[in-house]
Amino acid sequence: MKQMEPKTFGSNQEMQDAEKNFLHRRHQRARLAQSVFQLTTLLAVIFLATLLVTVVNKSMGYVVVENKVDPSTLSDRPLSELNNTELAQMLRENLRKNRVRTLERAGFLEDQSQSTLVQLVETEIIQPEVVESYNLFPSLINSSKIKADAASTYPNAKVEFRYWLNGTLLTNSMASQPELAGVRSALLGSLQLILITILTAFPIGVGAAIYLEEYASHKSRINRLIQTNIDNLAGVPSIVYGILGLALFVRALQPFTSGALFGVDGQNGRTILSAGLTMALLILPILIINAQEAIRSVPDSLRQASYGLGATRWQTIWHHVLPGALPGILTGTILAISRAIGETAPLIVVGASTFITSDPTGPFSSFTALPIQIYNWTTRPQPAFQHIAAAAILVLLIALLSLNAAAILLRNRFAKRV
Amino acid sequence: MENTARITGKRTATAWKKPVSYNLQKKTRPTEAIIQAFLLFCGVVSILTTLGIVLELGKEAWLFFGDPEISVISFLTGTEWQPKIGKFGVLPLLNSTLITSVIAIVVALPLGIATAMFLSEYASPKMRSILKPILEVLAGVPTVVYGYFALTFMTPLLRGIFGNQNVDVYNMASAGLVMGIMILPLISSMSEDALSAVPRSLREAAYGLGATRLETALQVVLPAALSGIIAAFIIGVSRAVGETMIVAIATGSGPNFTFNPFNAAETMTGYIARISGGDLSYNTPDYNSIFAIGLLLFLVTFGLNILSRAISRRFREVYE
Numbered sequence: 233m234k235q236m237e238p239k240t241f242g243s244n245q246e247m248q249d250a251e252k253n254f255l256h257r258r259h260q261r262a263r264l265a266q267s268v269f270q271l272t273t274l275l276a277v278i279f280l281a282t283l284l285v286t287v288v289n290k291s292m293g294y295v296v297v298e299n300k301v302d303p304s305t306l307s308d309r310p311l312s313e314l315n316n317t318e319l320a321q322m323l324r325e326n327l328r329k330n331r332v333r334t335l336e337r338a339g340f341l342e343d344q345s346q347s348t349l350v351q352l353v354e355t356e357i358i359q360p361e362v363v364e365s366y367n368l369f370p371s372l373i374n375s376s377k378i379k380a381d382a383a384s385t386y387p388n389a390k391v392e393f394r395y396w397l398n399g400t401l402l403t404n405s406m407a408s409q410p411e412l413a414g415v416r417s418a419l420l421g422s423l424q425l426i427l428i429t430i431l432t433a434f435p436i437g438v439g440a441a442i443y444l445e446e447y448a449s450h451k452s453r454i455n456r457l458i459q460t461n462i463d464n465l466a467g468v469p470s471i472v473y474g475i476l477g478l479a480l481f482v483r484a485l486q487p488f489t490s491g492a493l494f495g496v497d498g499q500n501g502r503t504i505l506s507a508g509l510t511m512a513l514l515i516l517p518i519l520i521i522n523a524q525e526a527i528r529s530v531p532d533s534l535r536q537a538s539y540g541l542g543a544t545r546w547q548t549i550w551h552h553v554l555p556g557a558l559p560g561i562l563t564g565t566i567l568a569i570s571r572a573i574g575e576t577a578p579l580i581v582v583g584a585s586t587f588i589t590s591d592p593t594g595p596f597s598s599f600t601a602l603p604i605q606i607y608n609w610t611t612r613p614q615p616a617f618q619h620i621a622a623a624a625i626l627v628l629l630i631a632l633l634s635l636n637a638a639a640i641l642l643r644n645r646f647a648k649r650v
Numbered sequence: 651m652e653n654t655a656r657i658t659g660k661r662t663a664t665a666w667k668k669p670v671s672y673n674l675q676k677k678t679r680p681t682e683a684i685i686q687a688f689l690l691f692c693g694v695v696s697i698l699t700t701l702g703i704v705l706e707l708g709k710e711a712w713l714f715f716g717d718p719e720i721s722v723i724s725f726l727t728g729t730e731w732q733p734k735i736g737k738f739g740v741l742p743l744l745n746s747t748l749i750t751s752v753i754a755i756v757v758a759l760p761l762g763i764a765t766a767m768f769l770s771e772y773a774s775p776k777m778r779s780i781l782k783p784i785l786e787v788l789a790g791v792p793t794v795v796y797g798y799f800a801l802t803f804m805t806p807l808l809r810g811i812f813g814n815q816n817v818d819v820y821n822m823a824s825a826g827l828v829m830g831i832m833i834l835p836l837i838s839s840m841s842e843d844a845l846s847a848v849p850r851s852l853r854e855a856a857y858g859l860g861a862t863r864l865e866t867a868l869q870v871v872l873p874a875a876l877s878g879i880i881a882a883f884i885i886g887v888s889r890a891v892g893e894t895m896i897v898a899i900a901t902g903s904g905p906n907f908t909f910n911p912f913n914a915a916e917t918m919t920g921y922i923a924r925i926s927g928g929d930l931s932y933n934t935p936d937y938n939s940i941f942a943i944g945l946l947l948f949l950v951t952f953g954l955n956i957l958s959r960a961i962s963r964r965f966r967e968v969y970e
Contacts, residue, residue, distance in 0.1 A: 458693045
């Protein structure tokens, strides 16, 4: 509070006025500050909204599609009405012999399902190409202008509204044309990677938390060292873990991580296993800290009662402490996992490939992951890749939000019980 | 048999004949010991991780500095980073890391503290329950998404405001600003924890003396929570220095020794990401250099984290 300068007042009235003014100014300042604080907080909300709007804006909108071959020249009826023989005939007529042979490697064209054939005709012969794409807002506001522009610049092209987050994106793997590229192999890669991460990090993390909370005496120097070290590791940049993973898992333990030890023909250590283990090291500190908090929140009276009945330390932990702490531990684990899912930098360093067109086949296969794919598409110059990057971001955000929602639900249930 | 009889109270044939033995000696339980040893091992894994980081980074960095043409001094003071011609001066990379981090902190610190102030001193419980999850979501957005945001939103915005000729397509300002948004929730939540930890009695006393809310917040609560806020600031710096994806996407590739935030310049983390993402052969100076830079990065962030902890411990005002 400001010191009032000593002042002489002529009358009582004058003094009261001065005091009122002073109070008035103080209150004014307080009100002003309150609105400033409110505004900055609102700003944080605006940032989040802008971020989401930017992504959504990019993830749908008008596209101008030009076909290499006009479908009407192929047949006078729509493709979906043609039967298998006609479609196969069409493929044979329009494609080179070698290409047909490659396509027929699995079986005769005629034997494949009608929808597969229609898809083949579309990707092999018609080859639609997005020549121009618009974001959502321009598409909504200037729809007629966009259509007119497209008609004058690309007379043969068709304008359509496209949701980039569609079935093709989810079922296709990476491809060089943005219209056909998808996140399938990236999603599967992410899943397998996270599975390895959980299987390694969960037991070790919970074990370390139990040790630190239930066994370690806080006076011992080594235990204090472990605790400080964990707290500090939580703040180490993720890319440093990536470098550690590169040196340790990819190179030093190559026979193990490439699968050579198990008789798998792995070329190098840049595998899902290496990435999963690196990720496990990365989330371990977070997991331990969360689990410690959950274990600490179990009331001591439970432990005392258990000891009083003659239970050993481990019996007490296993039968009384862990069941009480489990919801908290699971919540913490889910949060740690959602961190691992979005983490990109360590995967780049450990050696995720960006052009993987087949599904990962297990822990020893080379891999790509969802954030890696987003990074790759973001850095490509073609605008259409920016659109599928936005769609892939939506997939990632939806996955993360549902994980977080699960964590919040768990937390609330836990909070009600205690 | 005897044991089961003692525990369950069932009288089996043998137990009936013999009197129950009361052996009150401490029983050795090998399983308990094994479990404890395993748990200790789990705890030690974290120490091994740190050792692993230091040893591996140190070993490879040693190889890098073992090259007769590269010395630690020229590495730390050189202003040119051109591995092709054997010039390894880390200053251009360090410089752009510092510029992006400073921009990020300039954005995040005032906003973060003001947000924390609002949440802890002004907001009603209901408002807090809405705002805190929003901040948590903002904190949970993957950094690659922030990178996308920087490239597709912030950069066009900056170029629109300052002109295309002044702002490069890839620039440090855009990455720094978005990085500020990224660390804002971190700083605000850490500061809010510090502010909330100040006991209520201090506020009540200030109100009782006639202070306004603002005066209480700024002159009573804030000084009391200062150590926590400084810790938040340092952690924020360490996050900004180590952030990779935003700078890898938005600041461009290619080291550039410049102080103009609208220019493209690669940061330390961006360089590591670019070099290790490409096809590179082991044991070349290029490859080894990422370990040297990684070691530098690790030492800086680890040091900042330790400093932050020390400050919050040493200068914490303990009440009651």
